[in-house]
Amino acid sequence: MIGKEYSDKELGKIVIRENTRARRIVLRTRPEALYITVPRGVQMHEVQGAIEKFRARLIRSKKKVERKRIDLDFTIDAEFFKLSLVRGTQNKFLSYSELGITRIVCPPTANFDDDELQAWLRKVIEEALRKNAKIILPSRIDNLSKLHKLPYESLKINSSQGRWGSCSSRKSINLSYYLLLLPSYLVDYVILHELAHTKEMSHSDRFWTILDGLTQGRALELRKELRNYTTSF
Numbered sequence: 001m002i003g004k005e006y007s008d009k010e011l012g013k014i015v016i017r018e019n020t021r022a023r024r025i026v027l028r029t030r031p032e033a034l035y036i037t038v039p040r041g042v043q044m045h046e047v048q049g050a051i052e053k054f055r056a057r058l059i060r061s062k063k064k065v066e067r068k069r070i071d072l073d074f075t076i077d078a079e080f081f082k083l084s085l086v087r088g089t090q091n092k093f094l095s096y097s098e099l100g101i102t103r104i105v106c107p108p109t110a111n112f113d114d115d116e117l118q119a120w121l122r123k124v125i126e127e128a129l130r131k132n133a134k135i136i137l138p139s140r141i142d143n144l145s146k147l148h149k150l151p152y153e154s155l156k157i158n159s160s161q162g163r164w165g166s167c168s169s170r171k172s173i174n175l176s177y178y179l180l181l182l183p184s185y186l187v188d189y190v191i192l193h194e195l196a197h198t199k200e201m202s203h204s205d206r207f208w209t210i211l212d213g214l215t216q217g218r219a220l221e222l223r224k225e226l227r228n229y230t231t232s233f
Contacts, residue, residue: 133177
């Protein structure tokens with residue numbers, strides 16, 4: 001199973017991804033889709049069995065993470081990224097950005113129930129996240145890499161909503177720009193998680209021992225806390 005997407009009447013879009021490092025089937029509910037990570041060789045009937053086993057819980061989780069409407073009450077107040085919308089006087093949208101802060105000025109007649117406007121506002125916010133992440137994340141990973149003597153080959157900032165980050169066998173690291181929505185210590189946890197993969201690719205006991213050493217013995221605690229956040233807004 002390389003990859004598959006389909007739609008479920010109750011759960012919406014379902015995206016199945018194979019990961020050679022995965023040891024079990026993992027289900028993650030996001031506003032735009034249910035992401036399922038599976039080990040190599042898993043059959044479709046096994047995936048469907050996991051979905052049915054947890055269907056009631058997945059439906060509750062889907063309702064919990066449904067996207068909020070972006071309007072004048074919508075804000076993002078994260079440590080690395082703050083966003084607000086205000087009503088202006090001109091008959092057009094304006095966007096003002098500086099590092100870590102974005103403000104969108106909306107015309108008095110803005111109809112926030114319009115789906116096209118909602119899609120446009122999300123694109124504006126996503127682009128602001130991308131620009132900020134390309135400034136903030138490279139220096140952060142460089143500092144942690146040098147501090148812990150864990151070199152990596154390259155870094156790419158992407159829009160992944162299925163995972164916070166990844167590391168290839170060639171030590172190429174990908175980080176989602178949604179990391180900017182996390183507290184700084186969880187940003188560092190994700191980065192350290194990927195840097196730990198430069199020494200141990202699998203999530204073996206050795207990997208968690210390495211990551212524990214990088215996080216003062218808090219690897220599992222931080223992993224649990226990270227599950228309270230989603231790669232979305």
